[in-house]
Amino acid sequence: MKRINNFLQFGIFIFSICVGTDAWSACRSVRYFDGQYAGVTISGSTITESASNTNGSWGDNNTTQTEDNNSARIPIGNIHLMDVAIQPDGSSLAIASVPPTDYRIRNTNAESLLWACSPATDMSKIRFLVSVNGDDRVGGYFPVSTVDAGGEQNVFYTWYKYVGIRQYIDGEVLGRQYKAVPIQYETGSGTAGWAKDKCQPGWRCIRLKHLPTMQFELIRVAGQPPFSSAANTFCNGLTVPAGATGNDRGMGQFGNYICNQPISYITLGDSEHNGAGNTGDQYVAFPHDAIGVTHGVASNTWYFWGADNGFGYTLYNSVNLSNNATACKLNMVTPNVNFGTTTIINLNNNGIVSQNFQVQVDCKNGVNSGTGSGQIAIGIQPSQGAYNAAKAFSPTLVNANNGVSALLSDDYLTNILRAKNAAIYIKYQGASSYINLLGQPGGSGTTVGTTGNHSVTCGAANNQQCYPAVTFPQGNLAGWYPILNNATNIGTPLTGYTRYNINYTADLKKIVGAPDVTVGSIYSTATVVVKIQ
Known part of the structure; x- marks a missing residue:
């Protein structure tokens, strides 16, 4: 002492x-x-x-x-x-x-x-x-x-x-x-x-x-x-x-x-x-x-x-x-989701402002939809700024699998004009529970390790393994969901392919367990990612 x-x-x-x-x-x-x-x-x-x-x-x-x-x-x-x-x-x-x-x-x-x-x-x-x-x-x-x-x-x-x-x-x-x-x-x-x-x-x-x-x-x-x-x-x-x-x-x-x-x-x-x-x-x-x-x-x-x-x-x-032709690609995403205006009284009293949005994907018939290795999955990824804010938030909004539970403003950490303690939660339309969002970098699969040039001094034992092998997290906890979850067939864009519509709901609300919401605006961007796992 x-x-x-x-x-x-x-x-x-x-x-x-x-x-x-x-x-x-x-x-x-x-x-x-x-x-x-x-x-x-x-x-x-x-x-x-x-x-x-x-x-x-x-x-x-x-x-x-x-x-x-x-x-x-x-x-x-x-x-x-x-x-x-x-x-x-x-x-x-x-x-x-x-x-x-x-x-x-x-x-x-x-x-x-x-x-x-x-x-x-x-x-x-x-x-x-x-x-x-x-x-x-x-x-x-x-x-x-x-x-x-x-x-x-x-x-x-x-x-x-x-x-x-x-x-x-x-x-x-x-x-x-x-x-x-x-x-x-x-x-x-x-x-x-x-x-x-x-x-x-x-x-x-x-x-x-x-x-x-x-x-x-x-x-x-x-x-x-x-x-x-x-x-x-x-x-x-x-x-x-x-x-x-x-x-x-x-x-x-x-x-x-x-x-x-x-x-x-x-x-x-x-x-x-x-x-x-x-x-x-x-x-x-x-x-x-x-x-x-x-x-x-x-x-x-x-x-x-x-x-x-x-x-x-x-x-x-x-x-x-x-080179996997039996896969999917993103075709369309609702470009803007506008929540309009609400009050901090509403949000602090557990009020929710909701808006729906859509994602369309084109898939090869017979696509292997899932979150296991080699399967095709979909995720929604916060911007780097929103991800950094989620990690810094207390308690953190990022889980052990790098999945993010809520979407904060891109400049939440630096812009005093942004509303604090409020975030956007996303779920499949009609569902009762929210999905996890992809963390950064939102990669999939496995990458091999890289050893640096000359005596570069890296790793706990200075063993030069500066960039070790990475296995990116899979599954719902990481923010990945099977591509055909809640997907509705809406047509055939090309012979051998099917176009699907996926409906989501975005809820703007107070972060669970956070202090009161403060006055300000919310501006956040996210990317829809379709990848082979």
Whole structure:
């Protein structure tokens, strides 16, 4: 037990913190195991930056690592392709939100310190930079034409034949040109001294939690990129099935995604070098790319890589493709469910405001409806923001199987104008009990483990298993329900297929056991997901 003295001592301590000003004032990389900033020394309370603008990175000792196997995984799990007549080009195959904490190299967590910027750095100039993997044949070099993407834009080919990807971050859609994303950071306080993940006094520090969430959508497309091109072709030797010819070489047509090329990157840069990268300057002291530069095969279009500035995102070992024509696809969802206006008196007196909505699916006749492995199931998934709010709510609205019991506002945690302690519950129309909703990422099936590049230090025993195998939860507790539950046959969209209508009811009410509902609006988005389990 801690000893408590029966007297208090009070003192005033005056100290000063000195920052060297005869050098670059810039953002620098952080050494993962002891928290030192590259090119910075501490003597007593004096912090001094190196005069060299290239001494800003620890390279392989950075907390951030850009090598292929070190990329954050995009946890999608199973997807399936059907007959193009029922699943035309442009159809959405999967959607996933990936928070920055899905980057696990160096045993990182939300508080891990990635970059530190000196007090004199003009932080209004600092940006996150994002791009697709524009130098690789199946990483982002080849955009899919609008025609081949069924009218969709900003889609790029992947290693899977007929599967493209579109990516967003903080409202920006990714392309080959580097785009700028606003940064977040915190300012350090206390006394100077090196310690792991410590933000030194006066410094502006960017932790893993300060990066925005990335969003990914897999889309059915026509064809595949050419086998021979100017692009890097690191995965050209990986062909599934073996023996494929022509442009099917170096592509996968089913099975696990075994190409380890990242699909995109997030790095650090600034707004002052549009159109040309830099090997280090007064804003970012290590090599970095620039807004507007096209990420291509030339080495001066990916300065970030050699400096281990940032990290990638990958489909490697994270997706499994089934060419299963005996499946289902989503055809229609009621786009908006409007509850109108109610009062907090009504909700606090256990009143309920209800609205019905519909989902339509097209299924191959004889589809195996269920929640077991290989069966087809349906779920309703809250947005990443709504899911985060449900996890943070006390008592939590997320169960041990990652199922979510109620839908909160997307910005419930950050918007003071949102009503508190009220949520949306969903049930099959006419049912007496509510369904569980899918958590994030809402994947299905199993993914294999991934070992990082060089000594990356991961896992409880530092065993380099940074991204272990994942078996996604199944069944009703996880938010999955058989696709034909409460489904009504409403027609034949195509020979051999049946269209079904599924009716749901959404109830807006006070959260069970919560304090009184507060005045405000409710705005929440959810995605209907149909997947092979």
